Amino acid sequence: MCRLISIAVLLLAFAGAPAFANDALEPQVRDIERLGVVAHWTESNARIQALSPQLDALSPEQRHRVEFVRLRSLGIAGSESEAIEGLAELLRQDMPAALRIRVYTTAISLAANVEDWPQAFTWLEEGLSYLPEAPEESARLLGVASYLHTFVGESGKARELALRGFEQVEAGDDPRALCFAVGDVALAEEYARNFREAEDWRRRQIEACTRAGDPIFIASGKAGVGKMAVVQGRPAEALDWAGQAIADFDAGGYIAGAWGAKLIVAESLIESNRELDRAEALLSEALRYYRNQNAELAVAETENLLARLAERRGDLAASLSHLRQAMSATEAAERDARERQLAYLQVQFDTGMKEQRIALLEAEKELASLQVTATQRRQWLLAAGMGGLLLAAILLTVLLRRSFRERRRYRWLSEHDGLTRLYNYQQVRRLGEAAFAQARRSGRPFTAIVADIDLFKQVNDRHGHAAGDEALRSLGAWISETIGGQGIAGRSGGDEFTILLEADAAEAGTLLQRLHERIEPITVFGQTFRFDISSGICQAGAETATLEQLVHEADQALYRAKHEGRNRVVCANDAAAAAARGAGLVVVGSGIQFGRHASERCLSEIREAEVVLCLADPFALAMIHRFRPDAVNLGVHYATGKDRRQTYREIDAAIMAEVRAGKRVCAVFYGHPGVFADVPHKVVQKARAEGIPARMEPGISAxxxxxxxxxxxxxxxxxxxxxxxxxxxxxxxxxxxxxxxxxxxxxxxxxxxxxxxxxxxxxxxxxxxxxxxxxxxxxxxxxxxxxxxxxxxxxxxxxxxxxxxxxxxxxxxxxxPPLGELRDVRGLGSGARGEWPGSVEAREEPPLMSGASSR
The missing domain is CATH 3.30.950.10 (Tetrapyrrole methylase, C-terminal domain)
Known part of the structure; x- marks a missing residue:
């Protein structure tokens, strides 16, 4: 969206071109300027090409105007760098102040578009100095100044500048200047998050630009109305406005504008929960376009929309992946924003220094007529100014160095585990994904190792948590020494470690043997103890599609190592282990509160299963995903207005498909899986009828x-x-x-x-x-x-x-609650009132069964 606005600001420079009626070729020059505003840029280029044999016959000013149109077309067509170089050369020529200000306006917009913020603000300061010579051009320069202040976070200053420009043209008779001024105010209100006011200004922009005959700014206004409609909860209206904007941008050859409007279309479809496939296609194409353009802010916006789309579809894993990509792009965009802010502050600083120097020069003139005392005062002021400048430079240097060190330290902390100094879980997976993909492309073996400390809780219980921390710290150091630069090692959480190697399972086993030999007793607070580790190894095969699957298989091998006696290495690729695995089904209950009610047996079944399918509340599902990211959410089969019996049949089929595929399946159901639940009983019965082991583990019910x-x-x-x-x-x-x-x-x-x-x-x-x-x-x-x-x-x-x-x-x-009294069939009385919470009295009743009174 930023590029849409930035390139569109180029059009400001062509409004109100001065009249030159003294030359026979003036009508052709005027026509080129007109086409540069109201038509596709290729048409103005064609007219320039046709005029090229007569360029020598043009006056210098006319040549400057034609060259200006050509360079502006280069910027709109996407050749910003070439256009900036040409405009810089054009600004070195002698030309009228009004034309020079229009050139500055376009040059500033293009410099901002390629994020050369120091150049943009420098040109802005130069352009402002020419306003006294051409006050009629002030509204346009104020507009571009508003635009620059918007993107350095000075939204209040941006709004003030835009409104000043609007006030200057509101009472005039220049429809094109009014069109641009209204657009500037709308942009400032939008970035100040005044959405309702921004929508009103965008509608005024459409009216003003329609009278001015400017198709690009009309399309920009329509896109702005659409964006404000969607953020205010009117996706259907936004979809219509964005569609009109796309058509107008395509007609004007403005590619960046069309992509910005397509994002609005995608967001509207997501918000209205319809045509989600179309929204996904638009967002995927837009993501490729913005990545090619290195537009990180737009990439972040697109990834966020993809995350919302995945969430709509119930694909939590995809949603999380897109959110991570969005965070990465946002970090890059924030770096760009800091560069913009730094450029702005630098220009402000330079401007302040220029004003200070001017003040000092004026003071020198006045002090020249004074005696020795005045001379000493002048010298003191000069020394103070230089000292302030030196102090500011020193402070700026110190702040920059401190910022660099802090940034490097925070980055290290974000990627490493503070206790073991190995990579953290997120960094291991990020680096591992790239290494896994590279190994698959090159055909080299790739192996995952998952290891943890045996009976780690006993280390903490017997020797204290300081001993546990020292055990983790020492093991991390031994792993780092053993691995060296051969692989990727990190702490997955608790006492579990993950190692990824571009090697086969045999080499991984040799490495673990060296690690076991490296482990030695540890002394903490005078207590000496030692520990052992168990490990699981899995080498990627042809059927291993993802790193997540590979690590999961290694994790399952670790569980087998624990069950087989600990202090050993188990390879998931062993034929014996593979043969031992067989199809089976266990249905477990998550309880009403998974964090409190899930039994150790339930958690063990979830960890050890090859396939985990869940029908639980979002909180329980999120907790299960923390240690089984591959768990399948059966809740996606539900839909508003859908017959629940059909949903139950689909869930039944999903579970039995995995069981019949020969896998060890764990199906997790909310509460107790056998209470008011039809599917758990049916799948257990079906599996048993087909000769497949199946059982149900109870859970805490409502x-x-x-x-x-x-x-x-x-x-x-x-x-x-x-x-x-x-x-x-x-x-x-x-x-x-x-x-x-x-x-x-x-x-x-x-x-x-x-x-x-x-x-x-x-x-x-x-x-x-x-x-x-x-x-x-x-x-x-x-x-x-x-x-x-x-x-x-x-x-x-x-x-x-x-x-x-x-x-x-x-x-x-x-x-x-009960009503009335119990009837005593023994004939010993009229009855006794049973005990009920809150009753006034509770009389003793006969026991219902042997031992009932003890409860």
Whole structure:
């Protein structure tokens, strides 16, 4: 978008060209100037070519005007460097002040476009000095000055300059000058993030530039309206404006402008969640274009849009990858921004010094008439000025050196682990991706090693955390010594290390043997201890598609080394290990809060499986991805308005496809996988029917959380637990003397299996049926388990009659406390009231089973 604005500013220089009517060739020169504004640049170039045999007949000023048009066309066509050289030579010629200011305007824009900020600000200061000779050109130079201040972060100054330029042309009769001035104000408002004001100015720009007949600035205005519409949440309107802008830019031959408008189209499609394939195609093409142009800010914007697109599709891994690319491009763009700011400050500094020197010269004239005292004062002032200049230079040098050192230190810290001084996880993967790709291209072997310290927790428990840190630090040093420059080594996290080598598995085994020999006892605070390490090796084969897959296989080999007794090396490529692996299915429950409820068995199954498929909440899925980045999200099969039965069939098919492919599969389901869940039971049954080992590991369910949170013992009165729609549709009668739980109450009456929200009619039907057994004022509870440690569970108490107007989530559970008294079938009395949380009294009841009273 920056390049769109920067090149478009070139058009400012052609508004209001002076009239020259004393030469027979003047009409042709004027026509060339006109075409340079209203037509494709190739047309003005064609006219210049046609006029070239008569160039000697033109006056010097006319030749300067024609050359100006030619150089400006070079800039629009993308040959900025050649155009800048030509404009610098043109500025050395003698020409009228008005024409010179227009040349400065174009030269400044092109210098900014190629990010030569010192030259841009230098030319700006030179151009401003000519304004007293040609005040009618001040609005255009103020416009380009506003543009430069926008891109050094001086948004307030940029807005002030743009408004001054607008005020100077608003009352005039030059439509083209008004067109440009309105565009300058719109740009300043946009970068000040005043989006509504910027949109209003962009609409005024379209009107003004339409009257002026300038197609490029009309297109720029349309693109600006589209961009403001999308950031204000109107993607459909933005899509229409951006489409018009693309057509206008293409007609004018303005390539950079068209690409900027295409980004707006892509963002609008993403925000409106439609034609996502088209958005992806546009963004991929734009990314290639901006990378070729080295436009890092535009690359960052494009990568961010690709990340949002991947997130829309549920592809979290792709989204994270694009966000990383966007961060990298943003860092480069920030470096460019710092260079712009430094150039601006340097020019400001130089300007201040010039003003100071002028003041000193004036003081010298006045002091020349004074006696010795005045002379001494003048010398003192000169010394003070030079001292200030020297001090400023010293401070600037110190700050720059400190900034360089800090930047180098922060970069090192961002890439290395502070304890072991090896690469951190992110840097190992970044360098490893490049090395893996290079090895694949060259046909050389590539091997991954994953190693960790055996029983590291015992080292911390027995000898203290200082000993654990020293063990990690020593192991990191030994790994660094052993590897040398042969590979990439880093700490993956905790006591785990990753080593990547451009070598085969045998060479990796030899290297690990040297490492084992290097390990020696460690002494910390007078305590001497030693430790062993276990390692997994995997050499990339033809079926290894990614580095992630290779490291995962090495990680699985490490787990086998642990299970086989520790202090050993296991190679994932061994035929025996490969033969030992067979197809199997285990279904595990993540619990309601994965971080608290996931059992060690559940975590072990997730780590050791070849394929992990998850149907869990986003928080649990993110935690699983931390140690199993290859985990597949089954939630992508859900869609608004889609029949959930079809979704269940698709999830069933996805799991069984991996099982039938001969892989060890772990399917992770929210809560308890066997409670109110159809798919887990079905896939276990299917696998067993096909002779494939399959089992289910329990998890903590919402019902278990309910008993704990509400303080309910189901053994006191008994429990009826039913799905709400099942209870509503079938002839089911509640046991009012006991506890009744109705699950998924928000979906009551939904037989289409497509609804994900509560509807009043279904809830009212449920209340009407319950009123057969319970009074309208009977207190019930709407319960929701807490999904995060920072949350609290929901237990809203309300009368039965108020259920249709309550707030619901898809997972809200209706708890109906007991009503009335238990009937004593022994005939020993009228009955006893069972104990219920919050009751006034609790009488002893007979035990329901042997040992029940001990609970």
């Amino acid at each position: 019902e278990a959380c309910l008993y704990a949170d509400l303080g309910i013992d189901p053994g006191r009165r008994g429990v009826q637990s039913m799905e709400a729609t099942h209870f509503l549709v079938y002839d089911r009668q509640p046991d009012t003397a006991g506890l009744v739980l109705l699950w998924q109450v928000a979906l009551s009456g939904d037989l289409s299996c497509t609804r994900l929200h509560a509807e009043r009619d279904g809830l009212q039907a449920l209340v009407d049926k319950l009123l057969r057994w319970y009074p309208p004022g009977h207190e019930v509870i709407l319960y929701e388990a807490e999904r995060l440690p920072i949350e609290t569970y929901r237990a809203d108490r309300l009368p039965l009659r108020d259920l249709p107007t309550a707030r619901y989530e898809e997972y809200t559970t209706l708890v109906i």
